[in-house]
Amino acid sequence: MAPKLFYTPTSCGAASFIVAHALGLGIPCETVDLKTHKTDRGADYTAINPKGYVPAIELDDGSLLTENVALLPFLARQKPEAGLAPHDDLGWARLMEWLGYITTELHKSFGPIFHDKDSEASAEARANIEKRLGFVDHALDGKNFLLGARFSIADAYLFVMLTWCPKADIDLTKFPTLNAYRDKLANRPSVKAAMQAEGLI
Numbered sequence: 001m002a003p004k005l006f007y008t009p010t011s012c013g014a015a016s017f018i019v020a021h022a023l024g025l026g027i028p029c030e031t032v033d034l035k036t037h038k039t040d041r042g043a044d045y046t047a048i049n050p051k052g053y054v055p056a057i058e059l060d061d062g063s064l065l066t067e068n069v070a071l072l073p074f075l076a077r078q079k080p081e082a083g084l085a086p087h088d089d090l091g092w093a094r095l096m097e098w099l100g101y102i103t104t105e106l107h108k109s110f111g112p113i114f115h116d117k118d119s120e121a122s123a124e125a126r127a128n129i130e131k132r133l134g135f136v137d138h139a140l141d142g143k144n145f146l147l148g149a150r151f152s153i154a155d156a157y158l159f160v161m162l163t164w165c166p167k168a169d170i171d172l173t174k175f176p177t178l179n180a181y182r183d184k185l186a187n188r189p190s191v192k193a194a195m196q197a198e199g200l201i
């Protein structure tokens with residue numbers, strides 16, 4: 001059985017799709033409707049992934065790999081020569097530092113906003129996200145990408161979070177460096193090709 005990626009194009013799982021696409025892995029994909037938890041082939045996704053959420057990769061042996069912070073490095077290591085993850089110890093640790101920050105401090109903070117945009121919890125979440133985006137904005141100052149000179153899987157993950165900002169009423173123009181970085185990534189051929197493949201642009 002070949003590995004297969006389960007994801008939803010506008011979800012956090014889009015980061016894995018972008019990375020798999022950029023690496024030319026040719027990994028088959030099955031999209032999941034997050035309201036019905038049915039896949040595009042009509043399968044019950046909760047029976048495939050008891051966690052219920054995307055992304056997930058079904059491996060050759062039929063077992064399932066979940067969590068963005070596991071999938072993205074796993075995909076990068078399928079083609080180490082592409083350099084989407086550093087090979088040295090400190091570079092790898094810096095990558096984990098960013099993936100941890102994106103997943104716990106940014107990604108999960110969007111939850112209340114997508115649940116109910118106008119709630120008090122959403123206003124608090126928005127303020128938290130903006131504070132954290134301010135940190136990322138400064139961190140990107142003078143750098144092309146999160147890890148410095150090279151695009152990495154952390155950039156793919158952050159990019160997807162940035163695409164959520166307009167839907168969450170977060171104005172990225174308040175963060176000029178981050179806003180320019182988002183535009184640069186959106187125009188990056190591999191990112192653009194993945195978005196086009198998904199009909200998102």
Ligand SMILES: N[C@@H](CCC(=O)N[C@@H](CS)C(=O)NCC(=O)O)C(=O)O
Binds near residue numbers: 055
């Ligand atoms: N901890 C998980 C969270 C994944 C997650 O939040 N997925 C969302 C989409 S961005 C989802 O599938 N939500 C639907 C659900 O939980 O039923 C990860 O980082 O992979």
